[in-house]
Amino acid sequence: MVLDPAFTIPALAVAAYDWFQSSWTITRNYPVAGRLRWLALSLRPFIRAYAVEDDTHGTPYSYAARQLIKTRSHGLADTIPFGTELDVYEDPHHWISHSMAPEREPDLSPRITVGNEQSSKPYSASILNISAMSFGALSANAVKAMNIGARDGGFYQDTGEGGLSRHHLENGGDLVWEIGSGYFGARDKDGKFDPEKFRDKAANEAVKMTEIKISQGAKPGHGGMLLGSKVTPEIAEVRGVPVYENCLSPRGHSAFSTPAQMLEFAASMRELSGGKPVGIKFCVGQPHEPFALVKAMLTTGIYPDFIVIDGAEGGTGAAPLSLPIGLVCRFGTGWC
Numbered sequence: 375m376v377l378d379p380a381f382t383i384p385a386l387a388v389a390a391y392d393w394f395q396s397s398w399t400i401t402r403n404y405p406v407a408g409r410l411r412w413l414a415l416s417l418r419p420f421i422r423a424y425a426v427e428d429d430t431h432g433t434p435y436s437y438a439a440r441q442l443i444k445t446r447s448h449g450l451a452d453t454i455p456f457g458t459e460l461d462v463y464e465d466p467h468h469w470i471s472h473s474m475a476p477e478r479e480p481d482l483s484p485r486i487t488v489g490n491e492q493s494s495k496p497y498s499a500s501i502l503n504i505s506a507m508s509f510g511a512l513s514a515n516a517v518k519a520m521n522i523g524a525r526d527g528g529f530y531q532d533t534g535e536g537g538l539s540r541h542h543l544e545n546g547g548d549l550v551w552e553i554g555s556g557y558f559g560a561r562d563k564d565g566k567f568d569p570e571k572f573r574d575k576a577a578n579e580a581v582k583m584t585e586i587k588i589s590q591g592a593k594p595g596h597g598g599m600l601l602g603s604k605v606t607p608e609i610a611e612v613r614g615v616p617v618y619e620n621c622l623s624p625r626g627h628s629a630f631s632t633p634a635q636m637l638e639f640a641a642s643m644r645e646l647s648g649g650k651p652v653g654i655k656f657c658v659g660q661p662h663e664p665f666a667l668v669k670a671m672l673t674t675g676i677y678p679d680f681i682v683i684d685g686a687e688g689g690t691g692a693a694p695l696s697l698p699i700g701l702v703c704r705f706g707t708g709w710c
C-alpha cells in the first residue's frame with residue numbers, strides 16, 4: 375500500500391503536535407483519532423434532532439409542536455385526521471376539558487383590561503403575548519419579526535430590559551417597555567434611573583404599559599451581563615452604555631430597596647408615562663417576599679396594574695452556564 379504524502383505529512387504533523395501538547399489528554403493519548411470526538415460533538419445536535427429525538431418529547435417544544443407552528447406560519451391547513459400519539463396516562467398529562475354544554479359562540483380573541491383606578495390609560499391586552507426579550511439578546515431582525523407578529527396577531531411584545539429601540543417601533547406592534555436594574559434607555563451616566571429620559575420614551579404611542587423587572591426565573595440571584603463583544607454601537611446607544619464593554623444589570627435596583635419604595639417607584643413610572651399601566655415582574659424565590667409586597671400595597675395604597683410571575687423553567691439572554699444545566703435546582707438555593 376502506498377500512502378499519499380499529501381495526506382500522511384499533514385497527518386504526521388498533527389499527530390506530532392497532539393503527542394507533545396499537554397492541554398488535551400484525549401488527543402495526547404490518541405493522536406489524530408482523538409479529534410474525532412470533536413467532530414462527533416459538533417454533529418451531536420444534528421444527530422439528536424434528525425435521528426434520535428422523539429416526535430412528542432422535545433423540550434421546551436417537541437418536534438410535533440414545532441412542525442405545527444411551522445405549518446401555521448406557512449398558512450397551510452393544520453386540520454388532520456389523527457389518533458393521539460401522546461401518552462394520556464402519563465403523569466402529568468395536560469388536556470382541554472370536555473363539556474356537554476360548550477360555549478355556543480366562544481370568544482376567539484379573549485382580552486383583558488389592564489389598569490386599575492390609579493391608571494388613566496388602561497390597556498386591553500391579549501391573554502397571550504411575547505415575554506420580555508431584550509434587543510441585544512435578540513438581533514434587530516428577531517425584534518422586528520416579533521413586533522410584526524404582535525401587530526398582526528393583536529398582542530403585545532415586551533421589550534425586555536435592554537431598552538426601547540427603533541426596531542421595536544418600526545412596525546407598529548403594541549409594546550410593554552420593561553425597566554430592569556440597569557435602567558437601560560432611561561439611565562444617567564452613573565447608571566441611575568433618569569425620569570426625564572423615561573418620560574420621553576414612555577410617551578411613545580406604541581408603549582402601552584411599562585414594567586419593572588425585579589428578578590428572572592432563569593437566573594436566581596443574578597442580574598445579567600451582555601458580553602462586551604455584543605455591545606455594538608447601536609446596542610450601546612439604545613442602552614446608554616459604553617461601546618464594546620461588558621454591560622451589567624446589577625442584582626438589585628438602585629431606585630428602591632423596600633417593597634413600599636418599589637411601589638412608590640411604580641407609581642412614579644405610571645405618572646411619568648402619562649397614566650399608562652405599570653407592572654412588576656419577578657420569580658417567587660422566598661414565600662415571604664410576595665407577602666411583604668402585598669402588605670406594602672395595603673399600607674401605601676399603591677397597586678401595580680399587573681404582575682408577571684416567571685417560572686424557573688424560563689430562558690434568558692445571558693446567565694452563568696451553571697444555571698441552565700440545573701446545578702442550582704439540584705443543590706438548592708430555594709425554589710421558584
Ligand SMILES: Cc1cc2nc3c(=O)[nH]c(=O)nc-3n(C[C@H](O)[C@H](O)[C@H](O)COP(=O)(O)O)c2cc1C
Binds near residue numbers: 505507
Ligand atoms: C433570549 C432571551 C432573553 C430574555 N430577556 C429577558 C429580559 O430582558 N427581561 C426579562 O424580564 N426576561 C427576559 N427573558 C425571560 C423571558 O421573558 C421569560 O420570562 C422566560 O423565558 C420564561 O418564559 P417561557 O417559559 O415562556 O420561556 C429572556 C428570555 C430569553 C430566552
